[in-house]
Amino acid sequence: MFTAKDFIPSNYTNTVESGNFQWSAPSNIALVKYWGKKDNQIPANPSVSFTLNNCKTVTKLAFAKKESSISLNATSNDFSFDLLFEGKPKKEFKPKIQKFLERIEIYLPFIKDYHFTIDTENTFPHSSGIASSASGMAALAMNLMRLEKELNPAITDDYFFQKASMLARLGSGSACRSIKGEIVVWGNQQNIPGSSDLFGVEFPHAVHDNFKNFQDTILLVDKGEKQVSSTVGHELMHNHPFAEQRFAQAHENLDKLIEIFENGNLKEFIKVVESEALTLHAMMMTSMPYFILMKPNTLEIINAIWKFRTETKIPVCFTLDAGANVHVLYPNKDKGIVLQFIQDELVGFCQNGQYICDEIGQGAVEN
The missing domain is CATH 3.30.230.10 (Ribosomal Protein S5; domain 2)
Structure with missing residues (x-):
């Protein structure tokens, strides 16, 4: 390593003038x-x-x-x-x-x-x-x-x-x-x-086949500039009262995902991923100064996903970055029914009805 x-x-062995x-x-x-x-x-x-x-x-x-x-x-x-x-x-x-x-x-x-x-x-x-x-x-x-x-x-x-x-x-x-x-x-x-x-x-x-071609549909709840930048948010962890517990939790959850990725247990995957998303925002809400990046429609979407999952047993879940938008994660085999659910029930919570369909990819490439 x-x-x-x-x-x-x-030192360098070649010279290059332009390109x-x-x-x-x-x-x-x-x-x-x-x-x-x-x-x-x-x-x-x-x-x-x-x-x-x-x-x-x-x-x-x-x-x-x-x-x-x-x-x-x-x-x-x-x-x-x-x-x-x-x-x-x-x-x-x-x-x-x-x-x-x-x-x-x-x-x-x-x-x-x-x-x-x-x-x-x-x-x-x-x-x-x-x-x-x-x-x-x-x-x-x-x-x-x-x-x-x-x-x-x-x-x-x-x-x-x-x-x-x-x-x-x-x-x-x-x-x-x-x-x-x-x-x-x-x-x-x-x-x-x-x-x-x-x-x-x-x-x-x-990695189990359940996670192959995993889907991520990004619901654009709020396209405005964040009130608090990620850089500032990171800095606020230095004196955060729950910082050490949070860092330990991250190690534990990563260990859990090693087993989950191997055995394909989507129920356990959902628990870890949603807990991580909410913990991230809990750290923001309990820092000093405190702040909230979620919007009312973020919570509406989360509750709708929970209701849909309970009723259909389809393993769809959410995660959040340091912002209001919601990433809806689900297996490729459930793509049709989840996209229909998004169009029927979640698009109304998106700014101008906008969302982006994405999936797992391979990384950087030369064009």
């Missing part, structure tokens, strides 16, 4: 939630997620070696990049990219030698309420690693993907889970061989 020092290159790459990376939905972090984007507890398939970011990276006199106001010691979102300049995103480049420079020392044009877009609607930081940072990390691969072709696939996951983490913690699929673990966990706080790893144990 690689350590952080292993990702600091000693471009394009990678897409998906979003992911955590089943055991990551909430609370240490310095350098290290998680306070392990998490596990389904990698999604349709909700993804597509990023094209063009690069050209800088001239020494690129401008009177810039030197080779500056990061140089243009950022386009859906084909248009997006100045408000630039500080986050600048911070990301500063964090990763030690691992990719060539980045100050190039001017980059980062052209990115999402396959899901802009301002849909789906977090794009995970998919966006994962796609950018893959492009930068692709350039490093050109500079050092001896890089192995294992090194390539683990370093990409590590870099993505430094941009957005959960982005490290968007490099691979179908189920990804991030954070040290005794019963997950190879697990690490530095990067996400593919779930190494057996």
Whole structure:
């Protein structure tokens, strides 16, 4: 297993003047939630997620070696990049990219030698309420690693993907889970061989057929900007009265999922996943300052899912990210009846009736 020092290159064998790459990376939905972090984007507890398939970011990276006199106001010691979102300049995103480049420079020392044009877009609607930081940072990390691969072709696939996951983490913690699929673990966990706080790893144990092609329909309850950012929420775990119990619970629930994924017990899967979702929001409601990201329609949907499951015995459940939207999770074999239920009973709780159908996917790919 690689350590952080292993990702600091000693030298490059090739030179590259210019070029471009394009990678897409998906979003992911955590089943055991990551909430609370240490310095350098290290998680306070392990998490596990389904990698999604349709909700993804597509990023094209063009690069050209800088001239020494690129401008009177810039030197080779500056990061140089243009950022386009859906084909248009997006100045408000630039500080986050600048911070990301500063964090990763030690691992990719060539980045100050190039001017980059980062052209990115999402396959899901802009301002849909789906977090794009995970998919966006994962796609950018893959492009930068692709350039490093050109500079050092001896890089192995294992090194390539683990370093990409590590870099993505430094941009957005959960982005490290968007490099691979179908189920990804991030954070040290005794019963997950190879697990690490530095990067996400593919779930190494057996997975029952019940979880193959698992479906995730995302109900867009509220597409507005969150009142409290995830970054602030993570910080509030430092002095949280229930933090240590929560971190212990995450380890326990991840151990439970190892057995559940193997035996296909959907009833137990539902218990863990829904409990994790509600615990995440309980941490928000019991922090200081406290806050609530769920909306009234979030609760309406949850109650409707519980009623439907009780009446039909179909193993459909919900999970939540740090927001109001609801991810409806269910086996592929029940897709028809669950989608009908969503259309008949849940669409009315969605903003403008919007929802997105997704499923488990394979991770980042070069386009």
